[in-house]
Amino acid sequence: MKYYFAPLEGITRYVYRNAFEKTFGGIDKYFAPFISPTKDSPLTPRNRMELESENNSSLNLVPQILCNNPEVFIDAASRLIDMGYKEINLNAGCHSATVTSKKKGAGLLEDLYNLERLLDSIVNFGLASGLKISVKTRLGRFDQDEFFKVLEIYNEFPLSELIIHPRIEKDFYKGDVRIDFFKYALEESKNPIVYNGDLFKKDDIRKISQLAENSPAFNDALMLGRGLLINPYLLFRQDGDGKIDQLFFKFHKEIYEGYKEIMSPDKNVLYHMKELWTYWARNIEGCDKEIKSIMKSKRYEEYDIGLNNIKAKLMA
Ligand SMILES: Cc1cc2nc3c(=O)[nH]c(=O)nc-3n(C[C@H](O)[C@H](O)[C@H](O)COP(=O)(O)O)c2cc1C
Known part of the structure; x- marks a missing residue:
């Protein structure tokens, strides 16, 4: 196929x-x-x-x-x-x-x-x-x-x-x-x-x-x-399981850094990242508060705090 x-x-x-x-x-x-x-x-x-x-x-x-x-x-x-x-x-x-x-x-x-x-x-x-x-x-x-x-x-x-x-x-x-x-x-x-x-x-x-x-x-x-x-793992894993691991954060980093290279200021990059989070949120359980803080972020520093909190929670 x-x-x-x-x-x-x-x-x-x-x-x-x-x-x-x-x-x-x-x-x-x-x-x-x-x-x-x-x-x-x-x-x-x-x-x-x-x-x-x-x-x-x-x-x-x-x-x-x-x-x-x-x-x-x-x-x-x-x-x-x-x-x-x-x-x-x-x-x-x-x-x-x-x-x-x-x-x-x-x-x-x-x-x-x-x-x-x-x-x-x-x-x-x-x-x-x-x-x-x-x-x-x-x-x-x-x-x-x-x-x-x-x-x-x-x-x-x-x-x-x-x-x-x-x-x-x-x-x-x-x-x-x-x-x-x-x-x-x-x-x-x-x-x-x-x-x-x-x-x-x-x-x-x-x-x-x-x-x-x-x-x-x-x-x-x-x-x-x-x-x-x-669920970016849908075709990647045999069973299609969407459980987040380090690969997701690698993927995120590629996109985030990539947009930072071609866009400014913060709010334009964050607009694109937040749009992605509206989809990713459907594959992530137990991080509603952290995702909400990402959605409210206006500057990279705020966004990064939300991201690190999600990482800490999911990778613990
Ligand atoms: C945000 C968004 C943007 C889309 N942009 C396009 C587009 O540029 N060209 C197109 O043919 N279809 C576009 N579509 C439709 C998708 O390509 C696809 O046909 C649709 O999402 C149904 O497939 P899916 O259930 O696998 O998502 C878009 C859909 C969404 C949700």
């Missing part, structure tokens, strides 16, 4: 990806959080920094584009090819209202004529330039049955992979994944399929693997996002 790290905007930045790879590894492909090119700005300086090969040299990285305009996509993609990339992923899943109202992300799934036109242009560009085009998609915007037509569109094009998060836009990340629709895709997709969604425990991984393994369309790959964020 291959394992992919899902794109998580604001979180799986290059500092995080490198820290994860160095500490835990075991990831076959990392998907970078989306970039959102425009006609006047195909790649921002920050996009370049995040995707630059020297900042990602030990990773197998796929950039992701959030876009509904073929020319804008192709302009950005050409620059990514120049940077050495051989696969680009189209975001057809983002559920944020500011994105979908512009018919991007999951908003692409409403106007199938436009989706078809976009795929036609970018897949042909891919074929002509040797660039693989993959898609990460939800089932639809408002109704799961939209997926029947959506899959028909995807089936018209040779995608390198179709990564399916079997929810609709209005689900956000709530409720159970709509697994019957993933099964339908396994039967009907002409493109290689990857599963994404709610893989939090080894047992979740086992169940999906068993469900998909005999389907010729399954690409033997699972994409994990929050499961790895919450």
